[in-house]
Amino acid sequence: MAxxxxxxxGEPEKxxxxxxxxEASGGTPGGEAPEAALSQAPVTAQASGVEGxxxxxxxxxxxxxxxxxxxxxSATRPKKQRSFWKExxxxxxxxxxxxxxxxxxxxxxxxxPSDSMQDTLQRGDRVLVDKLTxxxxxxxxxxxxxxxxxxxxxxxxxxxxxxxxxxxGPLGGGVQKVLSFIGLMPSxxxxxxxxxxxxxxxxxxxxxxxxxxxxxxxxxxxxxxYIYPGNSPCDDKPFGPIKVPKDHIWVMGDHRQDSLDSRxxxxxxxxTVPVSDVVGRAIVVAWPVNRWSFLPVPGTFxxxxxxxxxxxxPPALGxxxxxxxxxxxxxxxxxxxxxxxxxxxxxxxxSSKG
Numbered sequence: 001m002a003x004x005x006x007x008x009x010g011e012p013e014k015x016x017x018x019x020x021x022x023e024a025s026g027g028t029p030g031g032e033a034p035e036a037a038l039s040q041a042p043v044t045a046q047a048s049g050v051e052g053x054x055x056x057x058x059x060x061x062x063x064x065x066x067x068x069x070x071x072x073x074s075a076t077r078p079k080k081q082r083s084f085w086k087e088x089x090x091x092x093x094x095x096x097x098x099x100x101x102x103x104x105x106x107x108x109x110x111x112x113p114s115d116s117m118q119d120t121l122q123r124g125d126r127v128l129v130d131k132l133t134x135x136x137x138x139x140x141x142x143x144x145x146x147x148x149x150x151x152x153x154x155x156x157x158x159x160x161x162x163x164x165x166x167x168x169g170p171l172g173g174g175v176q177k178v179l180s181f182i183g184l185m186p187s188x189x190x191x192x193x194x195x196x197x198x199x200x201x202x203x204x205x206x207x208x209x210x211x212x213x214x215x216x217x218x219x220x221x222x223x224x225x226y227i228y229p230g231n232s233p234c235d236d237k238p239f240g241p242i243k244v245p246k247d248h249i250w251v252m253g254d255h256r257q258d259s260l261d262s263r264x265x266x267x268x269x270x271x272t273v274p275v276s277d278v279v280g281r282a283i284v285v286a287w288p289v290n291r292w293s294f295l296p297v298p299g300t301f302x303x304x305x306x307x308x309x310x311x312x313x314p315p316a317l318g319x320x321x322x323x324x325x326x327x328x329x330x331x332x333x334x335x336x337x338x339x340x341x342x343x344x345x346x347x348x349x350x351s352s353k354g
């Protein structure tokens with residue numbers, strides 16, 4: 001073997017001892033330094049944070065040593081959560097904005113102030129009114145229960161003295177204004193009514209009294225399912241026939257003998273209500289809980305022939321489709337006649353030449 005070979009089997013080369021002696025050079029007290037210990041020491045010190053040549057160091061999970069002030073790429077500090085009292089105003093603000101949007105575009109709650117819609121609605125009931133569909137061009141239909149602004153003008157108010165707003169004082173009035181603004185309480189200033197739509201624009205409506213039924217376009221309505229028990233359709237106030245103007249509706253209360261409806265206001269729009277005054281359709285009784293129910297359209301309004309305009313649609317469509325067909329057939333016959341005449345003329349000329 002050559003002199004100075006370092007295979008590890010012979011005596012290791014003598015090195016000057018430093019201040020730490022054999023332990024400072026990484027060897028054993030006898031001066032021996034196993035290969036495993038030499039190869040693993042740097043990795044272990046960096047990865048696990050064991051004591052290295054320069055003393056103990058705390059390494060992060062990614063092997064990067066944090067700065068002395070505790071900040072570094074691997075330093076993680078728990079984020080300080082905002083207190084509940086600081087978040088509460090934000091939550092209240094979001095809730096108010098959502099309530100205002102819902103009241104303006106979706107649904108609004110209304111309170112029933114009178115007995116004119118018994119037994120369908122009782123005094124004090126809270127109903128939810130659909131305000132979304134009118135934004136898409138939907139108009140009131142027969143049989144629907146609708147809320148509308150008082151169409152009365154110049155002292156011709158539909159609302160009686162028992163439904164006039166009551167004084168609630170400055171504090172109560174202020175609270176009611178705020179709650180009504182966001183849709184949580186009916187407004188004391190808005191003068192709204194709720195009735196059932198009997199006829200729409202273009203319909204002819206009438207009732208002769210003497211127990212006679214209400215007729216729409218000549219069709220009698222079967223109103224037993226919603227008229228107040230013991231009431232007649234119009235014995236207290238017969239009317240008609242009346243032609244409902246375009247974009248207007250004829251409304252009546254279900255409690256016919258206790259409802260100042262379209263029958264009692266003949267001098268204003270012939271007793272009808274402009275569609276522009278309609279707030280929306282009442283779709284559900286929301287309060288009290290024991291009276292929770294939907295407000296569907298009674299089946300009598302679905303009877304065939306009730307819609308005079310719809311009944312005239314098939315003949316009109318048939319006539320419109322027949323006109324082009326007749327013109328096409330006539331043109332075809334004229335073409336054939338012309339062709340026959342031309343052939344006959346050509347044959348006559350040929351025979352004369354012969």
